[in-house]
Amino acid sequence: MTDRFILVEVSSFRQEIKKSRFLALAAPIVDENEARGFLAQHSEPAANHNCWAWRLGQSYRFNDDGEPSGTAGKPILQAIDGQALDNVVILVIRWFGGVLLGSGGLIRAYGGTAAACLREAEKRPLVHLTNISIMCTFSDAALLRARIEALDGVAVGGQEFLPDGVVHHVRLPAEMEPKVREVAADVTSGRAQIVSGV
Template sequence: MFTLDSIETFEQEIKKSRFLAVAGPIASEAAAKEFFAAHSDPAANHNCWAWRIGQSYRFNDDGEPSGTAGKPILQALDGQSLDNVAVVVTRWFGGILLGSGGLVRAYGGTAAACLRTASKVPIIATIEAHIACGFGDLALVQARLAARPGVQITAETFDADGAELAVTLPEADAQEIVRMVTDITSGRAVIKLPDKRPS
């Protein structure tokens, strides 16, 4: 699966109607709503949209005949194996009716063309881990984690004994990273992975 690297736009005219697609990465349904609010044109005839995050998805025809706009946009997302992405296709009516089939092709085609030109990045499955270590090991642990691709320190809390780091790890590398932290701290660090006892 892939997501988008940044926001992409694509515009075309079909039988005098102007269609503008805007696609971008999102992390939540709330982010999708914000994206649509930011990229819809209230002066346009229709702002049709779709988004997908994992098994969750929504789409909206915004006044076009049912099934002719939102669903084809969602199918364009799924057809390119995209996840965590929102697309809005705005239409300014040009006076010529397209019919149901024409609308499906126009909305789905505009979304698909936009997504084809967008810069994509693979979605890497990650897990959240917690690493507790003493102050003596902290700088080395932080440096080694920062040097690993895909690893992010998302929070740090301190107490009298040292620090606890909340860390996002690529799932495929989690065990190797745990071994590395254990080795560089000579087993002094306590590492908690999801649904597992401390290691």
């Protein structure tokens, strides 16, 4: 069971706080380059501030873009973490309305706008995938592949033919590995050789 979530698609949220307009845009990402590309594409040069944060597993970055240190990027990152999200980037754009918000007000405005955007976004559980290789005899290969691919979320990414059998390269959700091992042992009467993490 996962305890982390990812966004399904780009989400946005707008609000006005003491005459300043805030627009949050959140998107799923797979790597830092995708995060940077999203920020470059959606930042608004005419706005006063384009503050952002992203998280990819243990890696994260945030930027206050001219707001006082710790009042924008960090609250946006806290909104990501507060909703147990991963592989996500959020950009919060501010058009200054003439009324100073103070440090506490900025923290609430940026963090609150980001959090509201994420609350409205469609999410799905983050599934950690892993790879295993299963070697079996030629006579077991077809049935083994059919039984493995019938399992939810499991896919045979390729096969390798050796002089004495076939190696199935399998990509699967990590929590499905015990079930795949059980099926492989059942189909091959325990003859299959399984290597994890390849």
